[in-house]
Amino acid sequence: MKDTSGSARFSRRELLAAAAVARQSRRPNLLVLLAGGWRAQTLPAAGGGDLIAPNLDRLFREGVCFSRAYACCPAGAPARASMLTGRFPHAMRTPARCEDPTLISELKRAGYSAGCIGDWGCESAPGGVPAAIQYLRANIPNDFCLCLSLEPPAPPPESFARLYAARDFRLRDNVPEDLDALARQAHALYYAQCSALDSEAGRLLKTLDETGMAQDTIVVFTSDRGDLLGSHGMESADDPHEESARVPLVIRYPRRIQGGGTIDFLASGVDLAPALLALCGVDVPRSMQGRDLSEAILTGQGDPPESIYAEGRLRARGEWRMLVRGLDKLVVNTRLEVTHLYNLGQDPYEMTNLATDGTQRRKRDELLALLRRWILRTGDRLSRPPSVR
Numbered sequence: 001m002k003d004t005s006g007s008a009r010f011s012r013r014e015l016l017a018a019a020a021v022a023r024q025s026r027r028p029n030l031l032v033l034l035a036g037g038w039r040a041q042t043l044p045a046a047g048g049g050d051l052i053a054p055n056l057d058r059l060f061r062e063g064v065c066f067s068r069a070y071a072c073c074p075a076g077a078p079a080r081a082s083m084l085t086g087r088f089p090h091a092m093r094t095p096a097r098c099e100d101p102t103l104i105s106e107l108k109r110a111g112y113s114a115g116c117i118g119d120w121g122c123e124s125a126p127g128g129v130p131a132a133i134q135y136l137r138a139n140i141p142n143d144f145c146l147c148l149s150l151e152p153p154a155p156p157p158e159s160f161a162r163l164y165a166a167r168d169f170r171l172r173d174n175v176p177e178d179l180d181a182l183a184r185q186a187h188a189l190y191y192a193q194c195s196a197l198d199s200e201a202g203r204l205l206k207t208l209d210e211t212g213m214a215q216d217t218i219v220v221f222t223s224d225r226g227d228l229l230g231s232h233g234m235e236s237a238d239d240p241h242e243e244s245a246r247v248p249l250v251i252r253y254p255r256r257i258q259g260g261g262t263i264d265f266l267a268s269g270v271d272l273a274p275a276l277l278a279l280c281g282v283d284v285p286r287s288m289q290g291r292d293l294s295e296a297i298l299t300g301q302g303d304p305p306e307s308i309y310a311e312g313r314l315r316a317r318g319e320w321r322m323l324v325r326g327l328d329k330l331v332v333n334t335r336l337e338v339t340h341l342y343n344l345g346q347d348p349y350e351m352t353n354l355a356t357d358g359t360q361r362r363k364r365d366e367l368l369a370l371l372r373r374w375i376l377r378t379g380d381r382l383s384r385p386p387s388v389r
Contacts, residue, residue, distance in 0.1 A: 026143075026216060027112075027143045027280055027281060028143075028216055028217065028218045028253060028255065028256075028279060028280060029139075029143060029144050029145065029213060029216055029217040029218065030107070030112075030114075030144070030145035030146070030147075030217070030218050030220070030276060030280065031136070031145075031146050031148070031204065031208070031217055031218070031219045031220070032083075032145070032146070032147040032148065032220045032222070032272075032276075033148055033150065033201055033204065033219065033220065033221045033222070034080065034083070034118075034120075034147070034148065034149045034150065034222055034223060034224060035150050035152070035194070035197045035201075035221070035222075035223050035248075036076070036149065036150065036151045036152060036223065036224060036225075037152060037223065037224070037225055037226070037227050037237065038194060038197070038223035038226070038247065038248055039223070039225075039226025039227050039229075039243055039244070039246065039247065039248075040069065040226060040242075040246035040247055040248050041172070041226070041242070041243060041246070042191070042194060042248075043056075043060075043065070043248050043250075050164075050168070050169055050170065050187075050191060051191055051194055051195070052163050052191075052195050052198075053194060053195060053198035054198065054202070055198045055199070055201045055202035055205055056198050056201065056221065056248075056250070058205065059205075059219065059221055059250045059252050060250060060259075060260070061259050061260055062252050062254060062259035062260075063219070063250050063251050063252030063253070063257060063259050064250070064251055064252075064257055064259070064260075064261040064262070064263055064297060064300065065248075065249070065250045065261070065262050065263065066249040066250075066251075066263050066265065066267045067262050067263065067264050068246070068264060068265065068266050068267065068324075069222070069246065069247050069248065069249035069267040069268070069269075070245050070246055070247065070266070070267070070268050070269070070308050070310055070324065071223070071224060071225050071226070071244075071245055071246075071247050071268075071269050071310065072088055072089070072268045072269040072270045072308075072309070072310050072311070073088070073089045073238075073269075073310060073311050073312055073314065074224070074225035074226060074237045074238055074239065074244045074245050074247075074310070074312060075224075075225060075237065075238040075312060075313075075314070076121070076224055076225060076237075077119070077121035078121065078314065079121075079224035079225055079269055080119070080120045080121035080149065080224050081120065081121035082269050082270050083103075083120075083222075083224075083269050083270075083272045083273065084102040084103050084104060084116075084120060084121075084147070084273060085099070085101075085102050085103075085273065085287075085288070086102075086103070086270050086271075086272070086273035086274050086284075086285075086287075086288030086289060086290040087270060087287065087288060087289050087290075088270060088289055088309070088311065088378050088380070089311065089314060090311060090314070090378070090379070090380050090381060091289060091378055091379055091380075101285040101287060101288070102273065103145070103147070103272075103273040103276060103277065104116065104145065104147070106277055106282055106283075106285060107145045107277070107280065107282060110280070110281075110282045111143060112142075112143045112144060112145050112280070113139050113142045113143065113144040113145070114144065114145035114146075115135070115145075115146060115147070116146075116147045116148075116149070117131050117132050117135070117146065117147070117148045117149070118148055118149030118150065118151070119149050119151075120147060120149055128150070128200075129148075129150070129200045129203055129204065132146060132148045132204060133203065133204065133207050136204070136207050136208065136211065136213070137207065137211060140211050140212075140213065143280075145276075145280075148204070150197050150200055150201070152190075152193035152194070152196065152197055153193060153196050153197075154193070155189070156189065156192035156193045156195070156196045157196055160192040160193075160195045160196045160199070161188075161189075161192045163191075163192060163195055164187075164188040164191050164192055164195075165188065166181075166184035166185045166187065166188040167184065169183075169184050169187040169188065169191075171183055171184065171187070171230070172231050172243070172349060173349045173351070174231045174232050174349040174350065174351055175229075175230040175231055175233075176230070176233050179230045179233060182230065183229060183230030186229050186230060186235070187229055187230075190227060190229060201221065205219070214254060215254045215255050216255050217253075218251065218252070218253045218276070218279060219251070219252045219253075220249075220250070220251050220272070220276070221248060221249075221250040221251075222247055222248055222249045222250070222269075222272070223247040223248055224247070224269070225237040225238070225244060225245075225247065226242075226243050226244045226245065226246055226247055227243065227244065228241065228243045228244050229243065231243045231349075232350070238312050238313055239312065240310070240312060240320055240322040240329075240331045240340065241350055242344070242348075242350060245310060245312075245322065247269070249267055249272075251297055253279070253297075253298075256298055257297065257298060261300050263296050263297070263300055264304075265293065265296050265302075265304040265305060266304065266305045266307065266308045266324060267293060267305070267308070268290060268291075268308045268309070268310070269290075270288075270289055270290035271290040271291045271292075271293050272290065273288055273290060274288050274290045274291060274292040274293075275290075275291075275292055275293045275294045275297060277292075278292045278294035279294045279297065279298075289377075289378055291305055293305075306325060306370075307323055307324060307325040307326075307370055307374070308323070308324050309321070309322070309323055309371070309374040309378065310322040310324075311380075318333075319333065319334050320332065320333060320334075320339070321334075321336075321371060321375070321380070321382065323367055323370060323371040323374065324344075325367060325370060327343055327344045327345035327346075328341075328342070328343055328344070328363065328367060329341070329342045329343075329344060329350075330364065330367040330368065330371060332368070332371065334382060336368070336371075336372070336382065338355045338364055338368060339355060340353050340355055341353065341354040341355045341357070341360060341363075341364055341367075342354065
């Protein structure tokens with residue numbers, strides 16, 4: 001039918017096609033969910049079958065999981081600041097304080113509505129899930145980024161505490177027998193807290209569904225640190241052992257990612273900001289020290305990082321640095337003396353420290369040389385003489 005009004009007339013099919021093209025070409029939104037103190041060993045991909053977390057299970061089915069993600073510093077505020085800046089804590093003037101550029105500042109410059117809720121070590125704002133839901137609904141027409149920090153409730157609500165009995169837990173092999181009872185109680189409390197956080201995350205996923213934003217929103221689920229829960233006879237975090245240093249990293253982007261995949265690349269908290277900026281089509285600042293893992297996220301392919309670097313107990317007694325290359329892990333003190341050496345393939349629970357094993361000297365020297373290169377590349381103060389540290 002010819003239009004004689006002087007304006008273009010489109011069929012419904014053409015309008016729907018144009019709308020589909022517009023959706024596919026639009027920039028993604030970002031929702032970063034940080035669950036404080038959530039260790040990787042609770043995840044289904046790590047054999048954590050004891051955890052009841054239906055919303056996290058959904059993210060696994062619909063997204064991709066990095067099976068070997070590490071905190072760059074498993075100590076709360078420094079780790080969170082590093083996620084936003086893409087820089088190691090030692091490279092910031094104050095380890096828990098952000099300086100531009102950050103994930104938030106760069107997205108704002110690119111026209112995004114972007115902000116944080118909760119404690120991010122530097123960029124922080126009061127509020128919780130209700131404030132986050134309000135933010136999401138208020139930004140439906142905009143490109144947005146929301147970074148939400150969720151802390152485990154203490155104590156957890158009774159409805160979640162009833163889900164777990166201490167006697168039912170399968171403790172890791174590195175929990176000493178004399179701590180069995182205490183570790184089981186700690187696990188029951190911890191898992192109830194994780195289930196409560198999972199429920200809160202579900203409210204946000206439901207909001208994305210209800211507002212029609214789910215397809216075009218990248219959802220990231222991660223943590224700042226793990227928790228030892230009695231492994232190696234210790235509690236809490238800020239330790240180079242796997243239970244403290246490894247964290248979950250699950251990313252869902254329905255528009256471009258086929259769900260259900262696992263990525264075995266090594267990843268670090270400092271890689272988060274570069275990867276997310278790249279996924280949004282925003283230039284990654286040269287000051288960011290993390291790697292852009294966006295190709296791996298979208299395709300599961302690309303060049304896997306050779307190694308990751310981490311640090312802990314900054315400016316305190318027992319300060320350490322860690323290197324993981326493949327399945328080998330090296331830990332040193334501030335004098336670059338090797339304190340721990342493990343092969344995680346042969347010894348996943350880190351029960352046998354090979355640091356003084358003469359048969360491992362060549363491997364130890366190779367890993368130490370690689371760690372020294374990380375120190376120089378990232379400007380770590382350990383590369384300076386002791387008098388100027």
